Amino acid sequence: MTTPSPLLARPGAVEGGGADADVASHYGDPFREQRLLADGQAVVDLSHRGVVTVAGPDRLSWLNTLSSQLLLGLEPGRSSETLLLTVQGRIEYSIHVVDDGATAWLVTEGGEAAPLAAWLERMKFMLRVEIADVTERWAVLGATRALPELGDDVVVWQDPWPSIGVGGYAYSTVEDGNHPGRERPWFEYLVPREALGDVVDRTGLALAGSLAAEALRIAAWRPRAGSETDEKTIPHELDLMRTAVHLAKGCYKGQETIARVHNLGHPPRRLTFLHLDGSQHTLPQAGSAVLSEGRTVGRVTSVGHHYEMGPIALAVLKRSVDATADLVVQDGEDVYAAGQEVIVAPDAGQVVGRASGFLRSPR
Structure with missing residues (x-):
């Protein structure tokens, strides 16, 4: 410490x-x-x-x-x-x-x-x-x-x-x-x-x-360890495959899961950026529930007040959440409307056999 x-x-x-x-x-x-x-x-x-x-x-x-x-x-x-x-x-x-x-x-x-x-x-x-x-x-x-x-x-x-x-x-x-x-x-x-x-x-x-x-x-959509991560987080969910993972290097612990999800599956969750309603002049706490149609679909992981954009947040949602869905963040009795801006694509992963999609390798 x-x-x-x-x-x-x-x-x-x-x-x-x-x-x-x-x-x-x-x-x-x-x-x-x-x-x-x-x-x-x-x-x-x-x-x-x-x-x-x-x-x-x-x-x-x-x-x-x-x-x-x-x-x-x-x-x-x-x-x-x-x-x-x-x-x-x-x-x-x-x-x-x-x-x-x-x-x-x-x-x-x-x-x-x-x-x-x-x-x-x-x-x-x-x-x-x-x-x-x-x-x-x-x-x-x-x-x-x-x-x-x-x-x-x-x-x-x-x-x-x-x-x-x-x-x-x-x-x-x-x-x-x-x-x-x-x-x-x-x-x-x-x-x-x-x-x-x-x-x-x-x-x-x-x-x-x-x-x-x-x-x-x-x-900047930049994940932070301990904020965006928990005991279940895999790199694909946070777009960390771009900077922290080399897909063609030698063997290391966890490599099999990295390759399997990337090539054949989908990460179960996805990182998203939220524009929060600032009319309440308060911010929800990290850990607050994200809801869609009254159902909890994820959690806020980081919250800030940007000098130009106003209240913003990162959240980790279930992969199945519609990328166009209206969301709300609930912190106790306080409820905040939240517009989502997709970071990790809902169809991320399963690269093998894909003719096109959101995923990109280096130019």
Whole structure:
């Protein structure tokens, strides 16, 4: 677990909750912070993230055998995303990966670094790898642009979303050039935790809170581990096949399910984007039920207030839900009308034998 961020001592800081506890939700003006972050004029404190390092000459070939992404030959400074899956193909860990030529840096959600490091330790056998949970020594700083003022030697992960990686596949219904994720480039910088405040000052940029970062993430249709995922989630449901899975790499745990659903079946659920009715001036809580014709068909997974679009959300619905159906979100006594914008297509999967469809491989 991480300790509260020293940036919570900055003027106006209001501590977040849930997955974003220990960092500021905002510093007094969430919408201004969101605009600045979107324009590349702010950074966001992500020091509640977990950081694990894997060093040693076998690190990339070993991680490659364990995870869903092709990591062999990952060049220094090049970013990737990978998943550790159960035998049933369900997401166990979602990992941001960047290698500096000597060490692979793995960034996870807060609280997952220790169990991830322990899991990796059990898997290393006689290989030449050294694993460490370095969360207490390294912090993460987020931005929507490169920060050359931090120097050339800083370790930075650049989000591959929403590009379709080599070996990946898109399950969304939009043309790649029109994907809303194109409007949100994303960088995560690894900085010494004790120097976090000094690093922020060196950028000369404003501070934005987690509310700003979350609204931009939701608008970009970007899934987040622990928010869009649960104990049953498979990558196909969240369009993670585009960035986190290589369909032609060697064997890894969960591969059989990945291939079977992709080639012959359909994922049971699908990620969707919701435009929420903002007339109530409140937002539903994550976990609220999504209803169609009075029947619960899914759950809201993330909620935000976008500075241009207003109230927005991500939700995971049953695959069978009509893509044109009117939906409502129910949070206790409060009910919100919700217009859906399809992310993962209802007919996603079953690629073998298909002459056409929504699914696309890389150009």
